Amino acid sequence: MSYLRLSLAALVPVLLSGCAQVYVGNHLLKKADSAECAAEGYLKVGNPYIVDGVRYVPMNESLGYSEKGIASWYGQDFHGKVSANGECYNMYAFTAAHKSLPLPTIARVTNLENGKSVVVKVNDRGPFVRGRIIDLSYAAAQSLDMVRFGTAPVLVEAIGGPHHQRGGYKGGYFNAAEDMKKNDIRAERLASVGVGGGAEEESLAPLPKGDQHRSVQPPKPAVSLPKPPEYEDRVFTDTKPLKKTFVYVQIGAYSSEANATEQMKKLAETFDTAALSQFEAGGKQLLRVRAGPFHSVADADAALQKAISAGFTEAQLKVDD
Structure with a gap:
């Protein structure tokens, strides 16, 4: 299966996270005139939302979440654009997009074909393509050796974050505002494309500071990765035979x-x-x-x-x- 680039006239507009976005292929494209990225991001569960006629209901808590499925990745097309929790998407940081986990969630993603694992911060929504459960940053995908194949069968396990407790986040302090901030290099803000419209929205709340609910954090952004492939050269689904899954x-x-x-x-x-x-x-x-x-x-x-x-x-x- 392949995903074709669509003309602007064919884009379907939706609104998530308080910023205008459009659905195309694997992702939501952010408008160039959307709000500037927040340095620390936000705590967020969000209201139910609809994309391409499918209704998604965000989870209140990440405790106990574990799921097997197919992972994809996103790279320079979205580098520097606003993610669902307000941060700049940095393709060299270890982050991911998920349709329903509370934001941020710390998750371990394991490639079930080769056994490689990576810890990521889930700070975005997606992927809104049937048959995909998580969208990884370029750095995370490289760690799992899946960039050249486009996809991989994975196990996704929530392992930390402010919502990783029974009943979800209960207020008080959470140290990720500091820990995540120092691990995230602010991405270069790049021009983007999009059209306005839509009216589905998720609410944002400031991420509190402090040192309670300490949890494992993803690695610092990668500094020595090769340039990712151009969009037209990318592989979007893996054709090689599955050996272990x-x-x-x-x-x-x-x-x-x-x-x-x-x-x-x-x-x-x-x-x-x-x-x-x-x-x-x-x-x-x-x-x-x-x-x-x-x-x-x-x-x-x-x-x-x-x-x-x-x-x-x-x-x-x-x-x-």
Whole structure:
């Protein structure tokens, strides 16, 4: 699967984080006249928001979050633009975008194909592409050896941050305003493109200072990375065979065997690998309906689009290792 550059006339405007942005390909492009970056960023959970017709509900807490899926990355197209928590996006810093984790969240991301891990600060929203669970900065993607492939199957684990406690952030002091500030080199502010409009918004609150809720921090920004590939030279999905992970297209999980069997039969009309498998979630036994595994991430991406076109509009990519 490939992502094409779109003309400005084809861009769909949305508004997030109080600054105008437009959805295109993997990301939201920020307007050039948006507010200047905040030096320290903001504590943020935010209201539910809608992108491309899909509603996302931010989490109040990061404690216990762990998910496997496909990671992508973003680089110089967004370098210097305002991220969702108000900071400048710096492609050489170890950061990431996530659709629902509270901001900031400290997370460990592990490439399940090669075992490499990196600690990142989640300070942005995205990626708003089906089949992706996290968007990594260029530096983080380089650490996982995924820039040349475009994507990678990963495990994302929340490990710290002001919201990493039962019930989420409860006020008081949090030292990340200082620790994160000294680790983040202010990115060069670059010109950007976009169109106005939209009315979905998330609220921001100043990040308090102090030394309570100390947590692990991401590494300091990289200083010796090669220049990232130009947009037109980038690879957006990995075509090489998967060796250690299995990627499936899942259309749903059901408590009723009859419902699951009916959906599996419908899925079998499109995929001859359609099957049921049992798993436990929240103390309940459920049956998931899925097809695969697929040879590569690129094959899984194509299968996901095929499933959506066949009417399975809630289909997702799921990763096992």
